[in-house]
Amino acid sequence: MNISILGAATTKFGELWSVSPRELARTVFSEALTASNLKPQEIDALFVGNMLSGILGNQANLGSLFAEELGVYVPAFRLEGACASGGLALHSGINSIRAGQYKVVMVLGIEKMTDHTQDEITHALMAAGSDEERASGVTFPGLYALIARAYMQEYKVGEEDIASVSVKNHYHGSLNPKAQFQAPITVEEVMKSGKIADPLRLLDCSPISDGASAIIITGDEKVKKRHSKPIQIIASEVATDSLSLCDRKSFTSLLSVVKAGDAAYKKTGLKPEDIDVAELHDCFSIAEVIATEDLGFSRRGEGASDIADGKHTLNTGKIITNSSGGLKACGHPVGATGVKQIVEIVEQLRHEAGIRQVPKARIGLCHNVGGSGTIAVIHILQK
Amino acid sequence: MNISILGAATTKFGELWSVSPRELARTVFSEALTASNLKPQEIDALFVGNMLSGILGNQANLGSLFAEELGVYVPAFRLEGACASGGLALHSGINSIRAGQYKVVMVLGIEKMTDHTQDEITHALMAAGSDEERASGVTFPGLYALIARAYMQEYKVGEEDIASVSVKNHYHGSLNPKAQFQAPITVEEVMKSGKIADPLRLLDCSPISDGASAIIITGDEKVKKRHSKPIQIIASEVATDSLSLCDRKSFTSLLSVVKAGDAAYKKTGLKPEDIDVAELHDCFSIAEVIATEDLGFSRRGEGASDIADGKHTLNTGKIITNSSGGLKACGHPVGATGVKQIVEIVEQLRHEAGIRQVPKARIGLCHNVGGSGTIAVIHILQK
Numbered sequence: 151m152n153i154s155i156l157g158a159a160t161t162k163f164g165e166l167w168s169v170s171p172r173e174l175a176r177t178v179f180s181e182a183l184t185a186s187n188l189k190p191q192e193i194d195a196l197f198v199g200n201m202l203s204g205i206l207g208n209q210a211n212l213g214s215l216f217a218e219e220l221g222v223y224v225p226a227f228r229l230e231g232a233c234a235s236g237g238l239a240l241h242s243g244i245n246s247i248r249a250g251q252y253k254v255v256m257v258l259g260i261e262k263m264t265d266h267t268q269d270e271i272t273h274a275l276m277a278a279g280s281d282e283e284r285a286s287g288v289t290f291p292g293l294y295a296l297i298a299r300a301y302m303q304e305y306k307v308g309e310e311d312i313a314s315v316s317v318k319n320h321y322h323g324s325l326n327p328k329a330q331f332q333a334p335i336t337v338e339e340v341m342k343s344g345k346i347a348d349p350l351r352l353l354d355c356s357p358i359s360d361g362a363s364a365i366i367i368t369g370d371e372k373v374k375k376r377h378s379k380p381i382q383i384i385a386s387e388v389a390t391d392s393l394s395l396c397d398r399k400s401f402t403s404l405l406s407v408v409k410a411g412d413a414a415y416k417k418t419g420l421k422p423e424d425i426d427v428a429e430l431h432d433c434f435s436i437a438e439v440i441a442t443e444d445l446g447f448s449r450r451g452e453g454a455s456d457i458a459d460g461k462h463t464l465n466t467g468k469i470i471t472n473s474s475g476g477l478k479a480c481g482h483p484v485g486a487t488g489v490k491q492i493v494e495i496v497e498q499l500r501h502e503a504g505i506r507q508v509p510k511a512r513i514g515l516c517h518n519v520g521g522s523g524t525i526a527v528i529h530i531l532q533k
Numbered sequence: 534m535n536i537s538i539l540g541a542a543t544t545k546f547g548e549l550w551s552v553s554p555r556e557l558a559r560t561v562f563s564e565a566l567t568a569s570n571l572k573p574q575e576i577d578a579l580f581v582g583n584m585l586s587g588i589l590g591n592q593a594n595l596g597s598l599f600a601e602e603l604g605v606y607v608p609a610f611r612l613e614g615a616c617a618s619g620g621l622a623l624h625s626g627i628n629s630i631r632a633g634q635y636k637v638v639m640v641l642g643i644e645k646m647t648d649h650t651q652d653e654i655t656h657a658l659m660a661a662g663s664d665e666e667r668a669s670g671v672t673f674p675g676l677y678a679l680i681a682r683a684y685m686q687e688y689k690v691g692e693e694d695i696a697s698v699s700v701k702n703h704y705h706g707s708l709n710p711k712a713q714f715q716a717p718i719t720v721e722e723v724m725k726s727g728k729i730a731d732p733l734r735l736l737d738c739s740p741i742s743d744g745a746s747a748i749i750i751t752g753d754e755k756v757k758k759r760h761s762k763p764i765q766i767i768a769s770e771v772a773t774d775s776l777s778l779c780d781r782k783s784f785t786s787l788l789s790v791v792k793a794g795d796a797a798y799k800k801t802g803l804k805p806e807d808i809d810v811a812e813l814h815d816c817f818s819i820a821e822v823i824a825t826e827d828l829g830f831s832r833r834g835e836g837a838s839d840i841a842d843g844k845h846t847l848n849t850g851k852i853i854t855n856s857s858g859g860l861k862a863c864g865h866p867v868g869a870t871g872v873k874q875i876v877e878i879v880e881q882l883r884h885e886a887g888i889r890q891v892p893k894a895r896i897g898l899c900h901n902v903g904g905s906g907t908i909a910v911i912h913i914l915q916k
Contacts, residue, residue, distance in 0.1 A: 195771075201593060202587075204585075204587050204588045204613075204660050205587045205588055205591060205593065208588060208656065208657065208659065208660045208667070209660055209664070210584060210588065210613060210615055210660035210661055211613075211614060211615040211660065211661045211662075211776065211903055211904050211907060211908070212613075213613075213614050213621075213773070213908065214614065214615075214773045214774075214776050214903070214904060214907040214908045215663070215776050217773045218775060218776055223772070223773040223774050223775070223788075223789070223792075224773065225770075225771035225772060225773060226614070226771075226773050226908065227612060227614065227621055227625065227771075228612065228613045228614060229610060229611070229612065230587075230593060230594075230595075230596075230611045230613055231594060231596050231597065231609070231610065231611060232593055232594040232597075238596075238610055242610065242625055242628075242629070244632070245625070245628045245629040245631075245632035245634050246625070246628040246632070247632075248628075248631070248632030248633060248634070249627070249628035249629070249630075249631030249632045250631065251628050251631070251769075273591065274591065276591065277587050277591045277592055277593035277594065278593055278594045279594075280598070281592070284591070386634075387608075388578075388608035388609075388610075389606070389608060390596070390597045390600045390606040390607065390608060390609050391597075391606050392601060392606070393594065393597050393598050393601055405606075406606070409606075520594055520597070521594050521597060524594060524597040525594070525596065525597045525609065
């Protein structure tokens with residue numbers, strides 16, 4: 151059974167203090183339903199990706215909570231796998247349709263983070279790590295700083311090259327009205343920004359954000375006709391690795407991404423060079439450099455210089471990465487990110503991305519990661 | 534595709550202060566694998582049901598965490614739907630097999646609660662409710678007390694009749710070496726126990742518990758032969774209702790249970806009287822009374838008196854409910870409960886339940902509920 155995406159919607163990402171989670175959900179539900187020409191009663195199940203609502207706000211049971219906002223009490227599920235929660239929700243929704251259990255499924259990614267203090271968020275995000283990591287006092291910027299340090303040493307790559315990830319993504323973000331940050335930045339500005347965890351600086355790090363994204367998927371050929379441009383999901387693959395970074399053989403490649411990526415390429419018969427546009431999980435600049443290599447878009451050790459050379463930038467590149475601005479510029483409401491990536495690729499493949507449109511985009515990839523590479527979800531979409 | 538259960542294992546439920554969550558998982562993984570004659574490498578994916586680990590212990594990302602304990606880094610998912618998390622994990626595992634995505638799946642239900650204070654637990658469990666309910670100061674015993682009061686008024690049923698649920702379940706628990714409480718109790722003892730939330734007394738309430746349960750499922754006919762007594766899952770249905778109790782039309786029936794139960798009966802062509810043995814979600818005694826009626830085992834208003842009359846008790850009854858001791862006597866580690874119910878029914882259908890064996894048990898049902906009836910999961914199993 152071929153699964154297609156009909157309506158796809160996202161809120162603006164950012165500091166949405168005046169908007170409740172319920173309202174965020176209602177907004178994207180309504181837009182996704184309207185775009186699909188579907189009524190709420192035609193949705194058979196809801197899959198919610200969220201990481202932090204229980205930890206930060208003592209609100210669990212989110213499947214049921216958001217089913218209420220859909221206005222129909224359908225079977226509802228909350229998937230959690232740290233920052234990969236959105237991708238996992240989509241993967242589970244797809245399986246439930248292929249299983250013949252549900253016909254039309256809404257997938258929601260949502261997170262509300264900026265109502266809390268930085269210390270609370272830093273603490274809560276460490277829930278994605280291991281006991282040993284928390285006991286050591288390391289934070290997520292610290293974990294990715296260790297990865298960056300190892301990478302720089304192994305491949306003799308400088309901080310400026312890695313900084314070019316943020317420059318590219320802020321440039322793309324400047325073209326995206328839904329992005330949290332819409333101002334372009336320079337390598338010099340990244341290099342001048344304060345150190346968060348050496349060698350990572352403030353402008354190497356994705357921000358703390360609020361936001362929600364939703365898509366409607368179906369395998370039913372009749373329902374697919376409700377949208378003029380359904381987009382096919384041709385691969386949905388998940389893989390895991392150790393929870394603790396220290397248990398890995400290598401810091402400069404994420405095994406979970408390689409495994410899920412290889413499985414997705416194998417399932418579709420595609421090669422990295424067949425991808426036109428990709429949303430990569432750039433929680434930190436170094437994460438995108440390594441993703442670029444793990445997914446075969448660049449050779450080992452050349453990810454950063456390829457990005458610096460404009461090989462993945464709109465208008466100058468061949469495989470365009472993070473046309474939305476990525477986690478860095480578009481924002482990173484953790485449970486929403488995996489679904490927002492899909493929304494961006496859907497817009498690109500429909501050629502509805504406006505001034506950030508990747509010309510002739512036909513095949514897109516989404517790369518959603520949880521923890522320090524503990525879990526990876528890869529989706530490949532086709533026009 | 535017919536899905537069958539191979540190995541099924543549960544730890545003893547109770548105050549397991551000296552055992553870590555990782556060790557609980559390892560124990561049930563190992564027992565379920567051995568019983569299935571399978572190696573860890575033959576497991577394709579892991580589905581984890583857990584509600585409170587993030588809220589109470591700031592540990593999220595449990596799919597990946599427990600995949601590590603399985604010893605193989607397989608795709609891994611955490612499902613959360615309050616106290617229905619275990620049932621939702623199984624439902625999702627089933628769908629992933631039917632989808633053709635995975636062949637052999639481990640489902641784990643796990644919760645560690647007793648390391649925390651009662652106040653912390655009471656607060657954390659309210660994460661299953663709504664903002665409005667939390668703001669009102671109501672607790673879960675309080676919500677079910679409202680249900681009990683409405684039921685008693687509507688059907689002119691006394692507290693003693695409702696207390697017979699606890700008496701039956703403690704009797705069954707006294708026959709179960711895995712139960713948290715193995716001492717029989719009398720109606721008089723229930724009535725003498727302190728009021729928790731009028732009219733519910735201490736012995737009307739399920740306890741706070743630690744525990745883990747795991748099952749291995751597959752749709753592959755060759756793999757099924759690895760176990761001498763595979764048990765078929767012939768229905769897996771989920772339904773939801775409002776998050777807030779106050780938004781319901783009726784307090785004396787749970788719409789989520791009626792909907793999921795009806796769907797399961799319809800899918801199998803079975804009637805309530807075809808069920809030989811059922812595990813019901815008796816978080817409070819009144820919950821089992823209403824479940825007995827919502828699932829058609831008793832007529833409206835007669836659930837409590839039927840239980841008092843021994844109609845659901847081992848040796849005297851026809852449809853035996855909570856042969857494990859239920860949540861009341863076996864214990865209620867919330868994320869584990871939905872999977873433990875399956876383990877109990879599997880043992881019953883294999884006629885391996887020892888002194889609590891229901892004679893000639895052939896068809897069993899599991900009823901797992903989250904929140905105040907917000908979400909319900911029904912599974913029907915057949916020998």
